Amino acid sequence: MEWAGWRRGGRDLTDAVVAVVVALLIRYAIVDPPGPSSPWSAWSAWPVAAVLSFPIAVRRRRPRVMLAVACAAGTGVTMAGAVAAGAIWLTFVPTALVLYLVAATASIVWSAAGLAVCLSAAVTAILVYYVQVFPGLALAATPSEMPAAWPIEIGAIGVLLTVAWVLGTVVRWKRDTTARLVRHLADAAVTDERRRIARELHDIIGHSMSLIAVKATVANHVADARPQEVRAALAVIEETSRSTLTEIHRVLGLLRSDGDPQQDAVPAPGMADLPGLAAHARSAGVEVELTVREEAALPAAVAVSVYRIVQQALTNVVTHVGPARCAVTVDVDGREAVIEVVDDGPRHGRPPRAGHGGHGGHGGHGLIGMRERTKMYGGTFDAGPRSEGGFRVSARLPYAPDGTAA
Known part of the structure; x- marks a missing residue:
């Protein structure tokens, strides 16, 4: 002013x-x-x-x-x-x-x-x-005057x-x-932010609701015969619901104006939270083998993208394959983050659940979200069925030291 x-x-x-x-x-x-x-x-x-x-x-x-x-x-x-x-x-x-x-x-x-x-x-x-x-004016006094x-x-x-x-x-x-x-440019920035928040909510809710649906189905089928398993399933549902609400609270907090009262900030998920993702998938019946090789600390923005890609890939395994073996590998060398999620397919030759097209198909929102996150860093993304059975998701995210695209 x-x-x-x-x-x-x-x-x-x-x-x-x-x-x-x-x-x-x-x-x-x-x-x-x-x-x-x-x-x-x-x-x-x-x-x-x-x-x-x-x-x-x-x-x-x-x-x-x-x-x-x-x-x-x-x-x-x-x-x-x-x-x-x-x-x-x-x-x-x-x-x-x-x-x-x-x-x-x-x-x-x-x-x-x-x-x-x-x-x-x-x-x-x-x-x-x-x-x-x-x-009526007098003539110029001297010849040098301009007419x-x-x-x-x-x-x-x-x-x-x-x-x-x-x-x-x-x-x-x-x-x-x-x-x-x-x-x-301002409208484009708002649109990008809305897409980013939509991706976040899709990943959070999709992963959590898939896990909750699986555990609720288990609890419903064994309610009379094995009540202990019902309690275990309800405990997983309770824990998943709480963590999901916490993450949704963090994402929706981004939509508030600076003048609105806010509660304590919730840290964004990162590499340290990958074991928790694996544990959730195991509780849904997926045998997850997690391997993380981190030679250098990831910038926060890249760590969130890595977490979300792994989260969505595991969500697809839980939702569309069910009980299976899955190997998750994250390799960080200071210049790029390489992610690979491979599952062996449904056990006993059981086909993927109907209506999902095997991991949501290449047109599913999950694969689209993972591809968009990879594209933000100018990386490469590949997803598709394996010849020996199962499904493979691979992403490479090159990044600069400040967390931007390399």
Whole structure:
């Protein structure tokens, strides 16, 4: 706020300085013109120059009003003969400067209308001056004085006003283009964030609900015969539900504004949480063999992606294969993270559960999410059935030391 006020004050000061400079030029041209002198007294040059230049000093506060004032003042003093023949174009310099600001801030229709009105007023004023005022002026005192001519005056003012309008219009177009680009980038950032949060929720809920569904099915089938297994299944469901709620709370916290009250931040999952994923899958009947080789600590952002890819791959095994053997390998060498999840397929030759297409198929949201996470780092992703049976998921995530794509 203070910076905006300081900048506005600096612009007002600049306009005031420009107004003083233009007033001095106009006063000098009236007193010592290139053509016949004005019939007005020499002392009148000061108030005339001040009136003509005043709109420049306050043009930022009321651009449209000051354009009307500047144009009316230039037209009035020209018709009244208070200007210098051969230098009437200086009288409309304030109009041009205000017109530039109007073109840079107002709509193109409004600024074009302002240009048309100012040009018409200037042409009318010059013609009136050369018809009614100029014939009565004293001839040039010396041959070196330049003869005045209305076509030259009209042409100079026309070029001056048109150039000012074009420059202002170009500035406004560039400003609008930049604003649209900024809005587009902001919208793209919001869309990317929504996709990221959707991936997070999909991975969290998909993994947890698959595990809960499996344990609930087991509990339902053995409720009468083996009540101890029911308690064990309910304990897994309880633990999974609590951890899922905690992770959902963390993800949804990203959607809150900075001013909203928040509870203590929950750390994002990472490499240290991979054993917990394996334990959950084992509780659902999948024999998981986890191997982690970490030669260098992973940046937090990459660690989350690795965790989510492993989580989704295990979720697919629990959901679409059921009891099976699965090998999870994560290899980190400081430059890239390589993930491989391989299962042996359903036991006893049982086909994958109907309706899932074997791990969700290549069009499933799980594989799409894993592929998107890999693509964020410019890595490679591959998933498909193995010739010897089962399914294989492989991902390679190259990364820079700061956690961005390599």
